[in-house]
Amino acid sequence: MNEKKYNIQKIDNYRWRIPREGKMLVDGIVYANEHMMEDIQRDESLQQVINVSSLPGIVGHSLAMPDIHWGYGFPIGGVAAFDVNEGVVSPGGVGYDINCGVRLLKTGLYRVEIAPALESLVNNLFMNIPSGVGSHRKDLKLSQQEEKKALKNGAQWAVSQGYGSREDLEFIEEKGCIAGADPELISDRALKRGQSQLGTLGSGNHFIEVGYVSEIYNEEIARVLGLEKDGITIVVHTGSRGLGYQVCDDFIRVMINASKKYHIELADRQLCCAPINSPQGREYLAAMACAANYAFANRQMITHWIRESFEKTMHIGPKDGRISLIYDVCHNIAKMEEHIVDGQKKQLCVHRKGATRAYPPNHRHTPDAYKSIGQPVLIPGDMGRQSYVLVGTEKAYKDTFGSTCHGAGRVMSRGQAKRTSRGRDIAQELKDKGILVRADTRATLDEELPEAYKNVTEVVDTVEHAGISRKVAQLKPLCVIKG
Amino acid sequence: MQKYILIDHTADIGIDVFGATLPELFSNAGFALFDIITDISKVKLTLTRKLKITGIDKEQLLVNWLSELLYLHEVENLLFGKFTVLSIQEDQLHASVRGETLTENKQAIKTEIKAVTYHSLSIRKEAHLWKARVIFDV
Numbered sequence: 001m002n003e004k005k006y007n008i009q010k011i012d013n014y015r016w017r018i019p020r021e022g023k024m025l026v027d028g029i030v031y032a033n034e035h036m037m038e039d040i041q042r043d044e045s046l047q048q049v050i051n052v053s054s055l056p057g058i059v060g061h062s063l064a065m066p067d068i069h070w071g072y073g074f075p076i077g078g079v080a081a082f083d084v085n086e087g088v089v090s091p092g093g094v095g096y097d098i099n100c101g102v103r104l105l106k107t108g109l110y111r112v113e114i115a116p117a118l119e120s121l122v123n124n125l126f127m128n129i130p131s132g133v134g135s136h137r138k139d140l141k142l143s144q145q146e147e148k149k150a151l152k153n154g155a156q157w158a159v160s161q162g163y164g165s166r167e168d169l170e171f172i173e174e175k176g177c178i179a180g181a182d183p184e185l186i187s188d189r190a191l192k193r194g195q196s197q198l199g200t201l202g203s204g205n206h207f208i209e210v211g212y213v214s215e216i217y218n219e220e221i222a223r224v225l226g227l228e229k230d231g232i233t234i235v236v237h238t239g240s241r242g243l244g245y246q247v248c249d250d251f252i253r254v255m256i257n258a259s260k261k262y263h264i265e266l267a268d269r270q271l272c273c274a275p276i277n278s279p280q281g282r283e284y285l286a287a288m289a290c291a292a293n294y295a296f297a298n299r300q301m302i303t304h305w306i307r308e309s310f311e312k313t314m315h316i317g318p319k320d321g322r323i324s325l326i327y328d329v330c331h332n333i334a335k336m337e338e339h340i341v342d343g344q345k346k347q348l349c350v351h352r353k354g355a356t357r358a359y360p361p362n363h364r365h366t367p368d369a370y371k372s373i374g375q376p377v378l379i380p381g382d383m384g385r386q387s388y389v390l391v392g393t394e395k396a397y398k399d400t401f402g403s404t405c406h407g408a409g410r411v412m413s414r415g416q417a418k419r420t421s422r423g424r425d426i427a428q429e430l431k432d433k434g435i436l437v438r439a440d441t442r443a444t445l446d447e448e449l450p451e452a453y454k455n456v457t458e459v460v461d462t463v464e465h466a467g468i469s470r471k472v473a474q475l476k477p478l479c480v481i482k483g
Numbered sequence: 484m485q486k487y488i489l490i491d492h493t494a495d496i497g498i499d500v501f502g503a504t505l506p507e508l509f510s511n512a513g514f515a516l517f518d519i520i521t522d523i524s525k526v527k528l529t530l531t532r533k534l535k536i537t538g539i540d541k542e543q544l545l546v547n548w549l550s551e552l553l554y555l556h557e558v559e560n561l562l563f564g565k566f567t568v569l570s571i572q573e574d575q576l577h578a579s580v581r582g583e584t585l586t587e588n589k590q591a592i593k594t595e596i597k598a599v600t601y602h603s604l605s606i607r608k609e610a611h612l613w614k615a616r617v618i619f620d621v
Contacts (some may be wrong), residue, residue: 043493070493072602072618096598096620192558203595204621242557245597245620249550252601256543269542269601413491414621443593 057087067409073270076354090273093351099295100239108322148183154293158300181289194243358392384450439482513566526564
């Protein structure tokens with residue numbers, strides 16, 4: 001156990017309070033069960049919850065979801081909302097991989113149908129979708145002019161280029177395009193980094209996972225989503241690639257100066273920020289929207305190639321495959337949203353860093369098809385264990401600015417994961433469990449071994465018991481492409 | 484003297500770097516970055532780049548220096564193996580780096596580093612040794 005003791009109060013079995021003290025402007029609230037809370041205290045992530053609580057204009061609480069772990073600036077799993085007039089926007093509250101996110105696709109295919117083709121399916125996906133370190137498409141290099149259109153219009157641009165259908169857009173957060181994106185604010189460096197990487201998976205924890213519905217917890221909601229037992233699903237996890245990293249990098253430089261200019265005292269330089277209503281704040285939001293849109297376009301293009309790979313492998317047409325989008329959510333984003341604070345409607349800038357939006361039924365930003373059930377929430381596990389589909393709730397809207405967890409969350413550092421997997425063949429271990437994996441390098445698999453992550457079931461059960469999401473279905477992996 | 488050691492960070496990779504002088508500290512930080520990215524002993528030194536980096540203080544200079552190397556690696560497909568920081572003034576650094584163009588040999592890459600962060604960043608002098616800590620986002 002870390003020597004450092006935090007002043008933590010238990011609220012109930014799934015929530016913990018770090019009471020306001022010193023420079024904190026609000027309390028910290030962490031969602032976790034007792035066992036997880038012990039682990040959480042071992043690293044610096046609670047200090048990061050405390051640091052965030054001291055940023056000007058923070059409203060409500062400095063929140064952390066149960067997949068919280070040590071990040072830089074904000075913790076990963078951190079959520080914080082800032083008053084539009086008094087508050088700040090911080091690139092460190094969004095992260096380098098802007099709009100890293102996840103989408104879930106359903107198909108008209110069943111487990112028994114694809115079982116014989118699994119090996120060729122995983123190979124075709126791996127060939128068709130560039131993945132891994134420095135991945136780029138050789139067949140697709142955008143002109144800067146075209147890239148700027150993608151930055152402005154996101155997934156809508158991808159659809160206009162023939163990647164998927166207009167119907168897909170209905171099922172993407174913000175319909176696949178965050179308004180106010182201004183490509184003229186994107187540096188030449190960021191544009192250059194982005195030019196050859198659109199439509200690529202990248203590396204690290206990014207993946208494409210073909211799986212099946214292994215369990216249904218809520219028949220009614222599952223029916224609305226179109227999920228049925230043994231139906232084949234596909235999860236895509238990736239973000240804005242080098243373009244997003246560069247936008248973050250560029251604006252951290254801007255914000256370090258801005259923090260000084262506006263006399264904002266920082267507990268960590270990575271929390272550098274500017275008032276939302278300042279030129280630097282507005283420019284960051286407009287640039288961040290570009291990177292977010294790039295990520296939406298990226299996942300949309302990858303979806304197109306997934307459809308292609310399925311059709312080619314299974315010798316079927318689009319009508320047989322029926323691969324459609326259930327939903328696409330952002331993990332790393334800051335957005336202007338309307339919430340109720342002390343009974344009053346308020347415009348807030350909600351930062352979610354490694355967290356998912358979880359809007360309730362009947363919210364105007366929940367797609368029409370899901371108005372009765374709430375916005376889908378997709379929680380990928382690790383490549384060896386299950387993933388979950390949930391929906392947002394009223395309680396999430398009230399308590400967490402409509403937010404919930406985003407994944408399992410790491411428990412091991414990459415070094416520790418590599419040491420743990422030494423002498424083991426992770427691909428073979430997964431194959432023995434019936435999961436085929438393709439990765440760019442063996443090191444990727446070693447770093448991403450299932451034990452490197454928290455048990456996603458524990459994370460998901462925590463958000464369900466706390467009432468900020470409702471469990472709908474469980475998915476189990478069949479084959480995985482690792483970046 | 485050891486140039487650097489790796490430190491574990493749950494989400495990322497960090498380094499503690501050492502140097503007898505500030506320029507040596509910065510040179511070793513460049514070495515550490517590429518030692519994480521690739522097998523640095525195999526990098527051929529066929530090209531030279533002269534770099535001029537600016538920053539508001541030495542911490543930002545360090546981040547900007549490493550970010551520049553990362554940018555050249557990603558956009559111009561370069562791998563570096565030798566790093567010589569020639570001079571460091573308050574807000575400016577001059578360096579010469581040597582390396583090669585990375586052709587389609589993706590296997591040469593061990594780890595992709597997304598960015599150089601300011602989190603837990605420190606540069607300090609202890610007795611006669613300069614030490615720095617940098618966390619990379621991977």
